[in-house]
Amino acid sequence: MKNQGRFLKWFMGLFLVFLYAPAFLLPVFAFNDSSIVSFPLKGFTTKWFSVLQSTEPLHIAARNSVMIAVITAVFSTLFGVLAARASSRFKFPGRRSIMGFIMLPMVLPEIIIGVSLLVVIIQLGFELSLWSIIMGHILICTPFCIAILSSAFMNLDQNLEEASIDLGQTRWNTFRLVILPLVMPGIVASLLIAFTISLDEFIIAFFLAGTEPTLPVYIWGQLRFPQKLPSLMALGTILLIVSIALLLIADYFRRRGIRKTGIENSGGFL
Amino acid sequence: MKRVQRWLRGEGAQGLFLISPTLVFAVLLLAIPLIMVVALSFWTQDYLTLDRTFTTANYQTAWTEPMYQYLMARSLKISMFVTALTIFLAYPVAYFISFRVPPKRKAMWIFLITIPFWTSYLIRIFLWKVILGYNGVINGSLTGLGLIDQPLSFILYNQNAVVLTLAHAWVPFAILPIFVALEKVDRSLIEAAEDLGDSKLRRFLRVTLPLSMPGVIAATIIVFIPTIGDYVTPRLVGGPNGLMISNMIELQFKKANDAPLGSALAISAMAIVTFVSLIFIWLNRKYIRGPGA
Amino acid sequence: MTQPIIQLSGLDKYYGNFQALSQINLDIKTGEFFSLLGPSGCGKTTLLRAIAGFEVISAGSLHIDGASMEDVPANQRPTNMVFQSYAIFPHMSVSENVAYGLKARRLPKAEIEKRVAEAISMVGLDGFGDRASHGLSGGQRQRVALARALVLKPRVLLLDEPLSALDKKLREQMQSELRQLQRAVGITFVLVTHDQEEALTMSDRIAVMFDGEIAQVASPQELYGKPTNRQVANFIGQMNFLDAKVMGVDGDKVLVDVQSLGKLTLDLHQATGGIEGCNVVGVRPEMLTILDGSQAAEREIEAEVCEVFYYGDMTYYEVILPFTEAKITITMRNTAGRKVLGEGETARVGWSQSSLLLLK
Ligand SMILES: Nc1ncnc2c1ncn2[C@@H]1O[C@H](COP(=O)(O)OP(=O)(O)OP(=O)(O)O)[C@@H](O)[C@H]1O
Ligand SMILES: [Mg+2]
Numbered sequence: 041m042k043n044q045g046r047f048l049k050w051f052m053g054l055f056l057v058f059l060y061a062p063a064f065l066l067p068v069f070a071f072n073d074s075s076i077v078s079f080p081l082k083g084f085t086t087k088w089f090s091v092l093q094s095t096e097p098l099h100i101a102a103r104n105s106v107m108i109a110v111i112t113a114v115f116s117t118l119f120g121v122l123a124a125r126a127s128s129r130f131k132f133p134g135r136r137s138i139m140g141f142i143m144l145p146m147v148l149p150e151i152i153i154g155v156s157l158l159v160v161i162i163q164l165g166f167e168l169s170l171w172s173i174i175m176g177h178i179l180i181c182t183p184f185c186i187a188i189l190s191s192a193f194m195n196l197d198q199n200l201e202e203a204s205i206d207l208g209q210t211r212w213n214t215f216r217l218v219i220l221p222l223v224m225p226g227i228v229a230s231l232l233i234a235f236t237i238s239l240d241e242f243i244i245a246f247f248l249a250g251t252e253p254t255l256p257v258y259i260w261g262q263l264r265f266p267q268k269l270p271s272l273m274a275l276g277t278i279l280l281i282v283s284i285a286l287l288l289i290a291d292y293f294r295r296r297g298i299r300k301t302g303i304e305n306s307g308g309f310l
Numbered sequence: 311m312k313r314v315q316r317w318l319r320g321e322g323a324q325g326l327f328l329i330s331p332t333l334v335f336a337v338l339l340l341a342i343p344l345i346m347v348v349a350l351s352f353w354t355q356d357y358l359t360l361d362r363t364f365t366t367a368n369y370q371t372a373w374t375e376p377m378y379q380y381l382m383a384r385s386l387k388i389s390m391f392v393t394a395l396t397i398f399l400a401y402p403v404a405y406f407i408s409f410r411v412p413p414k415r416k417a418m419w420i421f422l423i424t425i426p427f428w429t430s431y432l433i434r435i436f437l438w439k440v441i442l443g444y445n446g447v448i449n450g451s452l453t454g455l456g457l458i459d460q461p462l463s464f465i466l467y468n469q470n471a472v473v474l475t476l477a478h479a480w481v482p483f484a485i486l487p488i489f490v491a492l493e494k495v496d497r498s499l500i501e502a503a504e505d506l507g508d509s510k511l512r513r514f515l516r517v518t519l520p521l522s523m524p525g526v527i528a529a530t531i532i533v534f535i536p537t538i539g540d541y542v543t544p545r546l547v548g549g550p551n552g553l554m555i556s557n558m559i560e561l562q563f564k565k566a567n568d569a570p571l572g573s574a575l576a577i578s579a580m581a582i583v584t585f586v587s588l589i590f591i592w593l594n595r596k597y598i599r600g601p602g603a
Numbered sequence: 604m605t606q607p608i609i610q611l612s613g614l615d616k617y618y619g620n621f622q623a624l625s626q627i628n629l630d631i632k633t634g635e636f637f638s639l640l641g642p643s644g645c646g647k648t649t650l651l652r653a654i655a656g657f658e659v660i661s662a663g664s665l666h667i668d669g670a671s672m673e674d675v676p677a678n679q680r681p682t683n684m685v686f687q688s689y690a691i692f693p694h695m696s697v698s699e700n701v702a703y704g705l706k707a708r709r710l711p712k713a714e715i716e717k718r719v720a721e722a723i724s725m726v727g728l729d730g731f732g733d734r735a736s737h738g739l740s741g742g743q744r745q746r747v748a749l750a751r752a753l754v755l756k757p758r759v760l761l762l763d764e765p766l767s768a769l770d771k772k773l774r775e776q777m778q779s780e781l782r783q784l785q786r787a788v789g790i791t792f793v794l795v796t797h798d799q800e801e802a803l804t805m806s807d808r809i810a811v812m813f814d815g816e817i818a819q820v821a822s823p824q825e826l827y828g829k830p831t832n833r834q835v836a837n838f839i840g841q842m843n844f845l846d847a848k849v850m851g852v853d854g855d856k857v858l859v860d861v862q863s864l865g866k867l868t869l870d871l872h873q874a875t876g877g878i879e880g881c882n883v884v885g886v887r888p889e890m891l892t893i894l895d896g897s898q899a900a901e902r903e904i905e906a907e908v909c910e911v912f913y914y915g916d917m918t919y920y921e922v923i924l925p926f927t928e929a930k931i932t933i934t935m936r937n938t939a940g941r942k943v944l945g946e947g948e949t950a951r952v953g954w955s956q957s958s959l960l961l962l963k
Contacts, residue, residue: 048410051402056422058399058478062437063426065447069440077440079450119332126332130325138329142336147531149539149583151556155563155576156343159350162569179339182332199690202657205678207704207755217703221694240431242542247563259432263546269436276433283428291421320659 066280069273077269088274095271101258108170108245108254109238112177113231119178120185120230121223127186128193139186146183153179154247161248168250176244181234188233192226225293232290236283351573358567368574378558378575385538385555386582388472393534395477400484400529405518407485408492420489424482431479435546438475442466442547467549475543480536484529491525492518527594531587538583555579606669608633608759608791609654614663616649616815623649624815627663631759631793636785638794638802641812642838647795648687650812651761654793656680668758678707683752685762689744691736697747698723698732704755722754725784742773749784759791766801778805799839803827811835831876833962836885843891843931845924847884847961859884859961863924864904867956874961881961888934890958893920893950895941900953906931908948918943922950 069077073085092098126132127139145153157176161168196219204214220227242256249257259275262268317323351368354361372378407419426434441447442465449461465471495518503513541556548554555575562572607630616624623646631637639647652658654665656677665672667681683704692700698719705715723732726746731739736747745765752760765781766774782805785792796802802809803823810820819831830836833844850858855871861884874881894900906922909930920933933952937943944950 045410048402048406052406055399055403059423059481060426061441061447062434062478063429065437065440066429066433078443078445079447119335122328123332126325126328130321130328132322132325132329135325138333141341142329142332144336144340147535149536149556149580151539151541151559152344152347152576152580153340155559155572156347157339158563159346159569159573160339160343163346163350175339179336182336197688197690199686199688200692202655202677203684203686203690203692203751204703205657205676206655206682206684207751208678208707209703210678210707213707218692236428240428242432243539247560256430256432259430260542263432263436272433272436276429276437279433280429284425287421287424287428 063280066273067277069270070277072270072273075267075270077266077273088271089278091271092274092278097253098255098258098275101253101255104170104252105239105255108174108177109235111174112181112238113234115174116178116181116185116234117189117227117230119182120189120234121227123182123186124189124193125219128190128196129198143183143186145180150180150241150243151247154244157244158247168248170250170252170254172248172250173245173254176248177234177238177241180241180244181237184237185230185234188230189223189226192223192229196222225296228293229290232286236286240279240283347573348577350570351577353570355568355570360570368571369578371571372574372578378555381553381555381558382579382582384469384553385579386586388469388476388544388552388554389534389537389583390586391469391473392476392480392537393530395473396480396484396533397488397526397529399477399481400488401526403481404485404488404492404525408489408495420486423485427479427482432542432546434479435475435543438471438478439466439547442471442474466547467552469548469552471547471549472544472552472554475547476537476540479543480533483532487528487532488522488525491522491528495521523594527591530590534587534590535583538579606633607631608668609793610664610666610669611654612664614650614653614665615661616646616653616658617661622815624653624660627817629810629817629820631791632808634789634791635807636782636792636794636805638796638806638809639812640796640799640802640809640838643797645812646815647797647812648763649815651684651763651793651795654759655682655684655761681758682761683755683757683759685745685748685752685760685765687763687765687767689748689765689768691739691744691747691751693737695736696732697728697734697736697739700736700747701732701750701754703751708755718754722750725753725787726750727780741769742777745769745777749781753784753788753790756788757790759793762792762794764795764797766796767798774801781805803839811838813838829875829960830885830962833883833885836960836962841888841932842885842960843888844883844885844962845927845929845931847882849878849881849961852878857961861959862929863927864902864954867959869956869959869961873957873959876963878961880963883962885960885962886954886958888919888932890954891931891933892953893933893935893944894953898953901955903951903953906950906952908944908946908950911944911946913943920944920950922952924952 068081070088071084071086072081073083073087074081123139123142127135153176157172157179158168161172166172200218200222201214204218205211209217240256242260245254245257246260253261259272262272352364352366354363354365354367372382403423407416407423411419439446443449444461444463444466446466448465449458452458453461499521500513500517503517508516538554539556541554541560544552544554544557556579559572559575559579562568562575566572609629609631611627611629614624614627615622627650639650641647649658653660654667656672656675672680692703695703701719701722702715705718710718719732723729726749728743728746728750731743736744739747745768748765762781766777769777778801781792794802794805803826806823808820808822809826811818811826813834819826819835821829826835826839830839830842833842836842845864846862848860850860850866852858852871857869857871857874857878858866859869859881860866864884871878892898892900894903904924906924908920908922910921912919912921916937918935918937920935921930922933923929924931931952935941
């Protein structure tokens, strides 16, 4: 009995070391005053962050990525709202298979999605552009948005909606005045998750990138040059902090939503 | 007429209407492209001209050429090892969070597990290279401690490195479904087993494990299928002997300019992983009766 | 009375192949307190939701105030609903909840404020207007839901088990408040409940439902005194049944052969549901007496006491009549000087022919 508890604790300890090893090294090398990323460590410096500041192509790539991520977040959340609402509120013929199909990209290797979109774009004679990446990203983000939004919609008491209709409100106003405010935390969470996934997605972006790189595509290009690595560590540190901040915001909204609708916190991030 | 009107006002019509934009999008960008890939895999390409006569030549090449056979087998092997290692790592963690952590802290623990994954995927993999490298963290500390004279070379640029790095990348995706399944296990069932005289280990093997099997299956599928499609990890930490089928697919589409063969390879890979997953699910259904199985 | 406010005829409702309502014919009068009573799953909620417009009916017609509701959506019907879960909008304050329907009607702001204040005070929630609604107690939520619906002055107020979530004491208090409120506003109330006591004490008329069908519509006294079949009789209060056989009908008299009691001549109107198919005679436990000392009754029969449940003010006896296995329940008030019989003793059971009902 005791043994098992001790085994689990040891296991967890080692697991956390394994889990956090890369994330822990990231800031270590970002502030390390050496142009090669390896031990032993030299002095402390912030120069790699200033290098980032003056790297023009990085800024362009970052701008592209943010634009893609914003558009992806908006559209995949929009598609997610429609699908989550439809599947949680209405019974319709073929619901399970339709939802299964829409959720498919969650288990499909990204390379398959990248390849198939590439084939279509080339066969139909379109140019590769940031838009092709956006399409791919919306496709893979929508299932995640649906997963988050479904729980928001399912937590909604259907009687609230009927009460609104019963009190004489139109369907649209019911959606605007009752449903939307109550699922808003889910929508915010969905926007942030889609944004984060898109911002970091590489495989599809690499397949579909035309002449304009996204941030991960740019990073991939830089990984070949050892002298660029320390500044990439600085970049990774910034991305880590930004993502965690976004996730904390998302979780804050989710909790607020739970408090508002008075539903017990069932725990569990995502 | 009336029946049509009633149907249009009913749930079915409204649900279909609502889901249609998402569905149309998925059909246009998922179904049609996948169908086109299938079609392409039966055609041939010579530089930039596409020959649209039906042929199974690409599949013959994909399934008979030793290099592709070899790559496919290796990818499958790596994916299986990754899945096994991931589940092995994930299950105790999910169990710990579900059974040992007080309910209020569970959300925080799950968050803790996911934090390291919110930095750039590429940089994360690259850092494994730093950890496992010739002058890396592990070799550095082991030589520093005087445990070894020569840096270990079997830890980077081979399949072990690929397996380890991929397992690290996928472990949270395995923890979540297993955790959810464990949370659903009715605690009174375990008490009942205890009451009936089962030892702690037997209780786990006879009650907890079978009941959490749906989560393990979900985790397996979530990890196993997508890992076959990764080409970043093999490229960064795999060295020449660690490359996987996806690197070949990428090569066919980009440098070699043979999209039909690339398509055939991609579809073959998909078919194989799907087939293996189905066998896995089937075996589970047969030998372990989880809820609803 | 004039024309009924709600008229249902031949109404059917199917969920797929499952028939939730079948051939509902019902008139509800203007201004009455009407209850739908029945066991769980009998279709009460479904019927109420069909009236409100949330369920599309499969066949038949529904008229409110003489107008067909066929193509009238829920938000245009002159009905309002109090939901079982109350469905108070959690992101709005009490007064915002109450004002919700008035705002939908685009009334002037001043009028909305005036009517909201009136409604809040009518349900006894003065001073609660600015309270956030998610912190309210069950009773307060109930009042908000009532105010929110009544402020719109609907023609009909529909209530789906509005009291079932409250504890016993509060429930009884709300029962009388609801009844008073209904008298005060004069609006037709249609209440769904599975609690027969609640239905009997509050309603002007009650419809008893079983398995998607209406079994009987009547006033509380009539329902209790003259149930039209065995199922209704058993659901409303308690009744003893004895097998009976109709021997013949002669004018307004019926000759029946009743188990243990022998051949009797009853009035035809004692067959409350019609003489066709009658095969039992029913009698309420309180219509039987255990005769004490020299007490006499119209008819009497000896029976063996087999079980005694003593409740202080009342004693419940279970006795076995001669020539049967059937147990009969008798309830007796423990008045002064009355002796409580013990098990195994022989009791003289007094009964009267007029308290019997002939049922199927
Ligand atoms: N949307 C639905 N789809 C399928 N069947 C339904 C649906 N709604 C209700 N039913 C079925 O119709 C029958 C009547 O349900 P209803 O909710 O009207 O019962 P009720 O009399 O209100 O019961 P309760 O007292 O438990 O609330 C039940 O058997 C129920 O399972
Ligand atoms: Mg009901």
